Amino acid sequence: MLQRSLLATAILLALGACQPSNEDTQTVAPDTQAAAPVDATEPAAANPFFAVSSLPFLAPPFDRIQESHYLPAFEEGMRQHLAEIRAIADQAEPASFDNTIVAMERSGALLFRVSKVFFNLTESTSTPGLQKIQEQVAPLLAQHQDTIYLDGPLFARIDGLMQQRDALGLDAESLRLLERYHAQFVRNGAKLNEADKASLRAYNETQSKLITEFQQKLLADTEATAVLVSDVAELEGLDASGISAAAEAAKAAGKDGQYLIGLQLPSSQGILSSLKNRALRERIHQASVARGNLGNANDTKTLVSQLAELRAQRAALLGFPNHAAYVLADQMAGTPEAVDQMLADLAPAMLANAKAEAAEMQALLQADHPGATLEPWDWLYYAEKVRKARYDLDESEVKPYFEFERVLKDGLFYTMNQLYGITLEERKDLPVYHPDVRVFEVKDADGSSIGLFYADYFARPGKRGGAWMDSFVDQSGLLGTKPVVVNVMGIPKAAAGQPTLLSFDDVNTMFHEFGHAVHGLFSQVRYPMLSGTNVPRDYVEFPSQAHEDWSLDPKVLANYAKHMDSGEPMPAALIDKIIAARRHGQGFASTEYIAAAMLDMAWHKLPVDKARQDDVIGFETAALKAAGVDYALIPPRYRSTYFAHIWPGGYSAGYYAYLWSEVLAADAFQAMGEMGGLGRTSGQRLREHVLSRGMTADPMQLYINFRGHEPGTEALLERRGLR
Numbered sequence: 001m002l003q004r005s006l007l008a009t010a011i012l013l014a015l016g017a018c019q020p021s022n023e024d025t026q027t028v029a030p031d032t033q034a035a036a037p038v039d040a041t042e043p044a045a046a047n048p049f050f051a052v053s054s055l056p057f058l059a060p061p062f063d064r065i066q067e068s069h070y071l072p073a074f075e076e077g078m079r080q081h082l083a084e085i086r087a088i089a090d091q092a093e094p095a096s097f098d099n100t101i102v103a104m105e106r107s108g109a110l111l112f113r114v115s116k117v118f119f120n121l122t123e124s125t126s127t128p129g130l131q132k133i134q135e136q137v138a139p140l141l142a143q144h145q146d147t148i149y150l151d152g153p154l155f156a157r158i159d160g161l162m163q164q165r166d167a168l169g170l171d172a173e174s175l176r177l178l179e180r181y182h183a184q185f186v187r188n189g190a191k192l193n194e195a196d197k198a199s200l201r202a203y204n205e206t207q208s209k210l211i212t213e214f215q216q217k218l219l220a221d222t223e224a225t226a227v228l229v230s231d232v233a234e235l236e237g238l239d240a241s242g243i244s245a246a247a248e249a250a251k252a253a254g255k256d257g258q259y260l261i262g263l264q265l266p267s268s269q270g271i272l273s274s275l276k277n278r279a280l281r282e283r284i285h286q287a288s289v290a291r292g293n294l295g296n297a298n299d300t301k302t303l304v305s306q307l308a309e310l311r312a313q314r315a316a317l318l319g320f321p322n323h324a325a326y327v328l329a330d331q332m333a334g335t336p337e338a339v340d341q342m343l344a345d346l347a348p349a350m351l352a353n354a355k356a357e358a359a360e361m362q363a364l365l366q367a368d369h370p371g372a373t374l375e376p377w378d379w380l381y382y383a384e385k386v387r388k389a390r391y392d393l394d395e396s397e398v399k400p401y402f403e404f405e406r407v408l409k410d411g412l413f414y415t416m417n418q419l420y421g422i423t424l425e426e427r428k429d430l431p432v433y434h435p436d437v438r439v440f441e442v443k444d445a446d447g448s449s450i451g452l453f454y455a456d457y458f459a460r461p462g463k464r465g466g467a468w469m470d471s472f473v474d475q476s477g478l479l480g481t482k483p484v485v486v487n488v489m490g491i492p493k494a495a496a497g498q499p500t501l502l503s504f505d506d507v508n509t510m511f512h513e514f515g516h517a518v519h520g521l522f523s524q525v526r527y528p529m530l531s532g533t534n535v536p537r538d539y540v541e542f543p544s545q546a547h548e549d550w551s552l553d554p555k556v557l558a559n560y561a562k563h564m565d566s567g568e569p570m571p572a573a574l575i576d577k578i579i580a581a582r583r584h585g586q587g588f589a590s591t592e593y594i595a596a597a598m599l600d601m602a603w604h605k606l607p608v609d610k611a612r613q614d615d616v617i618g619f620e621t622a623a624l625k626a627a628g629v630d631y632a633l634i635p636p637r638y639r640s641t642y643f644a645h646i647w648p649g650g651y652s653a654g655y656y657a658y659l660w661s662e663v664l665a666a667d668a669f670q671a672m673g674e675m676g677g678l679g680r681t682s683g684q685r686l687r688e689h690v691l692s693r694g695m696t697a698d699p700m701q702l703y704i705n706f707r708g709h710e711p712g713t714e715a716l717l718e719r720r721g722l723r
Contacts, residue, residue, distance in 0.1 A: 049073035049114045055430060057452045057482050058473050059439075060117050063431035067129040070118050074137050077111030078144045084108065085148055088157075095157035097168055101178055105478055105527050115141075116472050122215070123470075124488050125433055126462040131216050135209075142208035146201045149188035158182055159190075173696045177527045180695070187330065189318060196317055203314045207307065211648040214303045218291065218642055219464050221298035222263050225287040229259040229280065237276040239396050241501040245459075245492030252461060263288050264490065265465030265644060267635040268592060270505060273380040273395065278369070285377035292641025293617065300641045301616040307647055308603050312611035324604040324653035331536045332660065332699055336605055339656045343601070346659070347594050347629055353587030358633055360386055376633055379588060387584045393577040395503060401574075402502040403564040404491070408455070411560030412510055415550045416518065419683030421445030424453060436460065436493070442521055451475070451521050454486035457510075458493040458500075464644065465490055467509050469516035469544075475523040475531050483532060485520040487513040499564050504578065507551050515547030516540070522691040530695040537650075538657035539699040543691060545658070545665035546672075549719075552579055553678050586720050588634055595636035597656040598627040600646045604653035616640050664703055666719040667711035 045051075048064040050073065055061060084107040093099055118137075122130050148154070161168065162182040165175060189200045228250065229235060235243055243259065250260035261271060261284060269288050272281050292300035311323035320326040324336040333339050361382035362374045374382070388394050413424050424440040432439060436458045442450040454472070473484035489509060494500040502510075516533060519540070525531040533540050550556055554575070561570035602623035606613070613619040620640045624630035638645060638655075645651035668690075672682035689706035697705075704710060 047073055049110060049117075050076065052109070053113075056427075056441075057449075057484050059430055059452055059484055060113075060433075060472050061431060062117075062433045065117065065433075067127070067133065070114060070130075070133050071136060073110065073114035074118075074140065077108070077114055078140065081108040081111045082144070082147060085151065085154060089151055089154035095160050097161060097170060097174060097178065100157045100161060101174075101181055102478070104181070105177075105476075105529065111144075120470050120472065120486065121433060123468070124456055124463050125460075126216075126219060126464070134212050134216075138208040138212045139205045142204045143201065145188075146197075146204055149185055149190055150192070150197045150201070155185050155190040158185055173526055173530065176696055177530060180529055183330070187318070187326075192317070200314065200317055203310055203317070207310050207314075210303055210307050210310070214300055214307070215464075215644070215648040217298040217300050217303070218644055218648075219462075221291045221294070221296075221300075222265075222465060222642070223461065224298065225291060225294075226253075226263055227261040227280070227284050227287055228255060229261065232259065234277050234280050235259060235275065237274040238271070239274070239399060239501065241399065241494050241499065242271070242274065242492065244495045244498050245500075248493060248495050249459070262459060262490075262492070263291070263465065265642070266592075266637050267639060268380060268588075268637070270380070270503060272377060273384040275381065278378070281377040281381060282375070285375075289376075289635055289639060293639075300647075304603075304616050304640050304647065305613050308606060308613060309608075309611040311604065311652065312606050312608045316608045322605045322607055324601055327604070327653040331654070331657075332538045333656070336601060336653070339597075339601060339653075339660075342660065343594055343598055343627075343656060346590075347598070347627070350587060350590035350594055351629060351631060354591040354631065354634055355587070357383065357386070357585065357587045364389075374633060376635060379633060383585050383588065387581050391577045391581040391584065393574075393581050397574070398504060398578065399501040400564045401561045401570045402504065402507055403562075404457070404500040404502055406560050406562060406564075407502055407507055407510060408457075409560075410562075411507070411551065411556060412514055414559050415511070415547075415553070415556050415678070416514065418555070418678050419550070419680070420518070420522070420687055421680060421683075422450065427452070434460070449482070451483035451485065453517060453521065454484070456486060456488045457491050459490040460493075463488070463490060466644065467513055469513050469520070469533070471520050471532065474528055474534075475520070475525065476528045477524070477526040479528065483520045483523060485517050487517055489513065501564065504551075508548050511551045512544045512548045515544035518547075518687075519543045519691050522687050523694050524692040525694040525696055532694055535695045536657075536699060537654040538660040539664070541658050541661035542664040542668065542703075543686075545662050546668045546686070548665075549669045550678065552582065555678050583720070590720060591629065591631060591634045592637040593658065595624055595627075595629040595631075595634065596638050596643070597659065598629055599623055599636050599638075599640065600643070600651070600655040601653060602627070603640070603646070662719070663713055663716045664711050666715035668703075668707065669719075670715045671707050 047069045048061045049069055053059060053061055085104070088100055088103045088107070091099065118130075118133075122134055158181055161178055165178055170178065189197055192200060226249075229246070232243065235246065238246070246259035246261055249262055250256065250258040253260055263269060263284075267289055269284050272284060275281050275284075292298065315321070315323045315326040318326060320329070322336070328335055328339065358374060358379075361379065364382045364385050365372055365374050365378055384395060416422050416424070421444065423443050425443065427439045427441050430439045430452070432454070434456065436456065438455045440453045440455065442453050444450050467487075467489040469485060469487050471483060471485045473481050475481060475483040487510075489506070491500065491502065491506055520532040523532040557575055558569055561575070562568060563570070599620060602619075617640070621630065624636065645655050646653075651657065668686065672686065675682035675685060685706060690702055693702050700710065
């Protein structure tokens, strides 16, 4: 997932220079450090955000950053940025591309620096102090964004340039930048009358507060509903690494001697595939699907209803029938109808596969629990049994071959070297925001430095669920900046001295997120607005998904899949089982995904007069039933009350993007196989035509430049085992 909250996306889009996730090196200690008082009178020299970082690649000086630095930096950053914007808008010289568009690209440097660090840490290292600052700064940033987008004289300059664009003599990238600026201003209300602009400001400010509140409540409820186990016997079926991780999590939570099972963001919890104890499986599942719906202080149902209504009202103000139409007008899909058609075409086959899988698992359940009926908390456990029976594959047999360090260096980094010629060299001299975070300098085949990669892979208090990529510095030829990117995951970390063993899903996710990372790292674009991953949602997931399949490439597997004790390579027979079993359970995986995508669209296609839904759960049930995916055994991958992607996460009316992008990804991986597979020939072509180009051309044209033609769906259907 590309991490960029809705608020952060909007703010960074408005910045010009920044565009659209206990110890001595830690910025804040989540379990011990209280909110530091904000001192607005602190000398600027003492605030590390006030000056350009002196570290390599402008890396953030995490060893100097304190919570007290954020709010003064935000306030001064907004003041400086507005002064720069005012100077651009009010200058006497006629508008030119350089004195208006390029000047905006150069503006907002201080606000960029603090925003990038702050919004990353609120997701990965949240504390009560950061949450309090976020509550303060969110409405201020929303106001700041509107002040820029709704500035009449500024838009007049941009609009004037747009009208005469054919006479400006701009190169293709510069013309693209002008068109994007104009489109963003129009989409954010620049053409509204003054009364409507005032209404839009109110909507945006309210939304910023609501998404912040949703984010904080979901984090709190996810941590509060973690399942505590006192007797290790209840964990039968979990391997030693998993038990060790649960013990460490309990210890960190002050429950030494017990076992804490933290919840991942999705409805389905991967640990259920291993746990034999049915009652414990039920506890974990029920805790997962109840998040945000417990009627307590962290209940999110009211926020969901308010956000849906607010977005519908905002879309209507901007001339769209609903929020989905507004969002999709700027995506590859174009319209809600195009998304609905794609989802409707695929849903029946997915659901049919899921029901066939359920029948097979019901038979196995009966053998263990005569008379019992298959329940959602049984699914993953018996799916694993089916997989073992059909493919003679046991997850506990596989995990010893996926030791974390080996997967990282001999798997992921090796693959990137084979495809692109890059190497990653660890930099222990650079400060990090948590002891678990590692920094690597990325070097090209000729030894030149490309940028920095921050690896933040392990679960901890204060980190939300899920996995994502974001950046601290974006690449820009105009600004002379090289990329500094980060991958974040929530892998349970084994106790000191014990190996952390990964599931194949974890391995797959590491490759996925690094696909986002190279999209940012390989950017060779002049203007910040067009660089790296600043592309449509239904295109940005294409490079990441295309990289997943390299984890199973025979040459890659042979290099990293080695037993943690003996070092022996994974037997060919076991590899064959993994590859054969990869398509197993696609009915479940596809159905839970498509149900969530349809739920997202249902919420965001609501017109103004129907957008307020006081019965959130009732609306969800009716929406799934209407879409034909109301299947009790498979809840949506994310239910409305903890659907972080679409409420604070920036994927509103965009969760379909994973499937849309997968069409491109599957076709692209097939193409790379035709180009010789793992090697510089295929890697260089993808790098040249896709990964380095950002948003400098229409996304489909970029894909055609790489592939030679538009993608078909055959590779996707084959990838998912649906044909």
